[in-house]
Amino acid sequence: MPNPTMMQYFEWEMPSQHDHWQRLSQDVDHLKAMGISHLWLPPASKAVASQDVGYGIYDPYDLGEFPQKGGIPTKYGSKVDYQTAIKHLKAAGIKPLADWVLNHRAGADQTETFPAYPVDPFDRQHKLGAPRQLEGWTKFTFPGRGTKYSDFKWDWTCFSGVDYDQARDETGIFMIKGFKKGWAHGDYVAPENGNYDYLMFADVDYSNDRVADEVIAWAKWMIQETGIQGCRLDAIKHVDSRFIYRLLKEIYQDYPEFYVVGEYWENDTPALLHYLEQTDQQLQLFDVVLHFNFHQAAVQGADYDLRELFSGSLVVTHPDAAVTFVDNHDSQPGQALESWVGESFKAQAYALILLQAQGLPCLFYGDYYGIAAGEDYQGMAKILDKLLSLRRHHAYGEEIQYFDAPHCIGLTRQGDIDHPGGLALLVSNAGAQEKRMSVGPSHAGEYWVDCLSNQAPVQIDDQGYGIFTCSHTGLSVWLPKKD
Structure with missing residues (x-):
């Protein structure tokens, strides 16, 4: 498709009515007419609760098929509805992209006792005393699914850290002690807080070969089972880049046309370029630097020097690897990474990413359809439709x-x-x-x-x-x- 365009087809505040996949199936013809070529779907796996957006991932094999965590469907619907929406997208020539949450697991079925060090949250390499016996939620047995699709059961040896000690009712960051345990090597995760391997919940330990093999097997199962043609990798600055390199290499051996974009949330282009080098440029990255430039332009108004708008951005330094965007579910109001591009500059930002020659632009669902929790923001579909039409029909050539x-x-x-x-x-x-x-x-x-x-x-x-x-x-x- 000439002038390809991605769309993120969800926002954080969508109601939990289990009908999003069905709504997507009904919207496919419209999306095709808009010129959408890649559609980023929300996480499809069962999470800790039916209203969870999907990033509190519990069972990656449960796509809304088993009675777990309060019901059968996920927030977005059933497995059958998900598969049906994917079929409709592919029939329309739109590449469906799954959202893969690889960093952690949440909502364990049982606790276990194991040795762990409390660490300084601002310097995770600094242990706050000797190891102690900790009771953590790390045993995943998936009673609703049993052994269908996989008989792998997660226990404490599969994780590098947790954030809660049940025995003491204490929150914190705890590094699990054991043979070949500890955070991922500092060169392969973000260096913030001493080592940013740990993000939340039970942190997956990819130095464990059994774990790495299982996750790769799941990824290939996911592609085969659902028909997805690409994925968005969540929170990759917290995941050992050596594992991501291996994962992508093995996927491309079986699925050479598979598309991958990663979320490395860092307002620093050298960090993004370093990650591309570590993974042998096997994926694209969201241009977080450009997003923050747009955010500053909106905040500062006429005080912002527009000549600096693309300064340091990935689309300038490495355009073939850049997925440009204005906002997403993490930057929208009320979220931990809130950095919303206000309406004073949002249309201008979209015009720039949609009409320039470089980068793959990504449209945010909340900007098109509105945000459910914000009555004052109904989206800007009218102007976006005009800009998308301009992209389809006129944004060509030198x-x-x-x-x-x-x-x-x-x-x-x-x-x-x-x-x-x-x-x-x-x-x-x-x-x-x-x-x-x-x-x-x-x-x-x-x-x-x-x-x-x-x-x-x-x-x-x-x-x-x-x-x-x-x-x-x-x-x-x-x-x-x-x-």
């Missing part, structure tokens, strides 16, 4: 960037043989602005119009330049009048 003024930046696309029209984009954070930009000498003499607001047409001169204006809204997209 790109010239004009990131040369603190309050007004722009770019032009020259068009190609199949899409000769081209476009001109202007973004402002200080009201109406203007900029002289080239759309190519092939357009000399044409009149161009702003398709987002009622501005006077612009005539292209003999050299292919026009003096384009940005409306007071801060966003204008110009097309040849004939288009």
Whole structure:
């Protein structure tokens, strides 16, 4: 599909009505018409409760099939509904992407007693005294599923740490003691807090070969059982990168066209590039740096220098690896990683990722359909539909960037043989602005119009330049009048 576009098809506050997969099946034709090529689905595995978004993962093999954790369906529906939605997406030419939560397990069925060290939460390498016998929730027997699909049972030897001692009713971070135990080597997880292997719940220990083999077997089962054609890897800065390298290598041997994007939540491009090197560039990454630049632009308004908007971003330094986005379920209001791009700059941010040549842009469900818990935010489907249409029909050919003024930046696309029209984009954070930009000498003499607001047409001169204006809204997209 030309100009591919990803969409994240969920937001954090969606109600737990077990009908999301069914709603998706009904929405497939619409998504195809929007130009969506990749659809990122929420975590499908059974979590600690039916209302859990899916990141409190309990049984990866239970996709809404077994009576566990309060019911059979997950928050989003049944396994059959999930499989049906995937079939509909594939029939429409849309690549379905599962959300794989590999870092931890939650909601164990039993406690176990084992030795563990309490550690400093701000320096997890620093042990706060001698090891002690701790009672932790680490025994997973999956009584509702039994041994169907896998007879692997998780116990304390499968984990590197926990956050709760049942015997003492004490929360903290506890590193499990044992042969070849401890956090992942510091070079293979994020260095924050001394070592950021531990994130939450019972932390999976990928130095345990049995565990690594089981998770890889599950990943291949998931692909075969559901028909997914790609995945989003959650929280990979906390997972041993050596395991991710092995996982991807083994998947690609059997499924060479499988698509993978990782969430490495770090506002630091060198860290992202280092991770790409560690995993032999077998995946793409979300451009977190660009997201935070958008967030700052929204917060600072006219005080933000738009010339810095793409500074340090992955889409600039490593465009083939970049999935660009404006917001997601973690950055939305009320979440731990809240960094919401306010409405004062959100449309401009989407225009930039959708109409530029580089990167795979990702549209957030909450920005299109609204956020269930926020009555004041109903999404912005109207403007997004216009921008998606511009991406499908006009955002082609050579790109010239004009990131040369603190309050007004722009770019032009020259068009190609199949899409000769081209476009001109202007973004402002200080009201109406203007900029002289080239759309190519092939357009000399044409009149161009702003398709987002009622501005006077612009005539292209003999050299292919026009003096384009940005409306007071801060966003204008110009097309040849004939288009």
